Amino acid sequence: MTTTTLTRKRSRGMSAIQRRDLRDGLLFSSPFILGVLILWIGPMLYSLFLITQDWNLIRAPRFIGLGNFERLFDDPLVSKSLSVTAYFTFVGVPLQLLTAFGLALMLNQPIRGQGLYRTIYYLPAITPAVASAVVWVQILNPEFGVLNSLLGIFGVAPIKWLFDPKAVIPAFILMSLWFVGPQMIIFLAGLQGVPKELIEAAEIDGANSWQRFWKVTVPMVSPIIFFNLVVGIIGSFQVFTSSFVMTRGGPQDSTRFMALYIYQNAFEYFRMGYAALLSWVIFVIVMIFTVIQFRLANNWVYYGER
C-alpha cells in the first residue's frame, strides 16, 4: 500500500516527459529485466531448492536435506576436480594474458600487413571449439603429432601429452595460448587508446622506451589488464569443451574440470541435486576470487585522475 501511494505521489510530481521517459525506460529495458528474472534470478533460486533434492529427472524429486553436502565431502573427485581447475586457471590465465599482451604490443607497432597478422593471430579463436579440439588431438599425438616432431628437432624425447596425467594440463595450457585472440584484440584496442601526447611528453622528459612502457603504457592500460584478468579467470573456471572432446576427463581424472564434472553429474549420471550443488560450489569460488580481485585492484589499476 505505502509503496503504491509513494510512487503515485512521486509520479504526480513528475512532468509529462519524465513520466513518459520512466514508462519508456522500463518498456525498452524490459527484455533485459525479464531476462534477468527468467534466466538468472529464477533459475538460481530454483537451483538452491534443487540442492536439497535427490532427483534423476524421471522419478519425483525427493527431499534429502543435506544429503548432497554429505556426498560432496565424501567425493574424492571434487577435490581432484577443483585442484585441476585451479591449476589450469592460475597457471594458464597469466600465461594467456602475457601472450595476448605481447601479441597486441607487436600489432600496435606501425607495421605493414597489420590486418593480415591480426587475422592470423585471431583465427584459432574463431575456429569452432570442436574442430580445434580434434586438430589438437592430432598435434599432441605422441607418435605422429606435429608438436613432438618439432620438439624432436631440439632433441626432446617424445612426450605423451594427453595420455600422461602430469603432461596433460601443461598441454591444455599450451593449447589455450592459441586462443587468446579476443584478449589480444581488447589489449590492442586499449594500446591504441593510449594518448600519443603522453608518450611524447615522457620522451621529451628523457624517459627511455623501457621507462615509457612501464611508467606510461602499462598504467594506462591497467584497467584492461584487470578486465582481461577477471574475465579470464571466470572463463577458465568454466572450461568445458576441450576436455569434453579431447580427454573426457582423463587420464586418471587429470582433466576432470569442474564444468565437465557438473555436466557429467547432470546429464550422464542424472544427479540433478548434486550437480546443482557443484554449480554453486564453483559459483561461490569464482565470486570470491572476483571480489578479491576488485579489492586488490585499487593497488594497481589506474583509472585516471579522480
Added chain:
Amino acid sequence: MSFAQQTTPSAALGKGANASILRPARLRRTLGRTLLYFFMTVLGITFTVPLAWVISTSLKLPGQVFIQPIQWIPAEPRWSNYLEVFKQVPFERFIFNSFYVTVLGTLGSVASSVTVGFALSRLRWPGRNIVFAVLMATLMLPGIVTLLPVFIMFKQIQWVGTFYPLWVPAWFGGAFYIFLIRQYMMTLPIELDEAARIDGASNFRILWQVIVPLCGPAIASVAIFSFLGHYNDFMGPLIYISDNSMYTLPVGLLWIQGRFGNYWHLVMAASMMSITPIIALFFVAQRYFVQGIQFTGLAGR
C-alpha cells in the same frame, strides 16, 4: 603512415642531413624492425599450423594422413573428400541448422541490445542506475550456475529437443552486448534526441530514426560477436538437441568424429567447411572488432 614517411625520398634526405649523429639509433631501429617482422612471422606460422593441418588432411587419402614426415601439400589433392562428407552424413542439414539458430540468435541479440542500450543511455528515468548495476553484475556471474535449472525449465515447457533454447534467450539481451551498445550510445550528443523530441518524435522514433543509424560500428560488433557465439556454441546443442538431423555444426562435427574417427580426411573436410564461413566473416568485418571494443570504455575512458 610511418612507412610512407620512410619511403618518401625527401624525408629520407631530410634525415640524411644529420645521419652521422643518428646512425647508431637508425641501425638499432632497422635491426629492431627486422627482428619484429621475423618474430611476428614465426608466430604467424605457429598460429596457422593447426589450420594448415586441417586443410592438408582434408585433401588426403586415409592412408596418407599419418605418413612421417608430414606431407603438407598432398601430391594429388582429393577434393572429392568434401563431397564424400555429404554422402556419409546429412551435412547440409547441419549447415542449415547452424545458420538457422545463428541468424535468429544474432537478430535477437542486436534487437534487444539496441533497445535496452537506448533505455540505459538516452533516457533519464529513476531506476536506470539500478538496472545498469544489475547489468554489470551479470557480466561477472559465472553462467554455469544456471545451466542445470535453465535446462529443467526448458524441459518443463517442452522445449528440449527444439531449437528454441538455442536462440530465444538471445532476445532477452546479453549483458556484454547491451553494455557495448550502451557505451557507444553514450558518446552521441544528447542534442540529437532533444531536437527530435521538440519536433514531437516519440522515443521509439528517436531510437529507430536518429540513434540506430548512427550506431553502425557498435551494432556491427554486437552482430559479429553474437554470430560467432551462436555459430560456435557447443554446450547448448549438446544438451538440448538429441536428434541427429537437428544437429548444428559443432555437435555434428563431434558426431562425425565419433562415427568416422579413423577417417581423419572426412573429419577435417567437415571441419574445414564449418570454419570457412567464420573466416570469411572475420576477413570482411575484422576492423569492427577493434573499433567496437574501443568504444566500450574498457580502453580506460
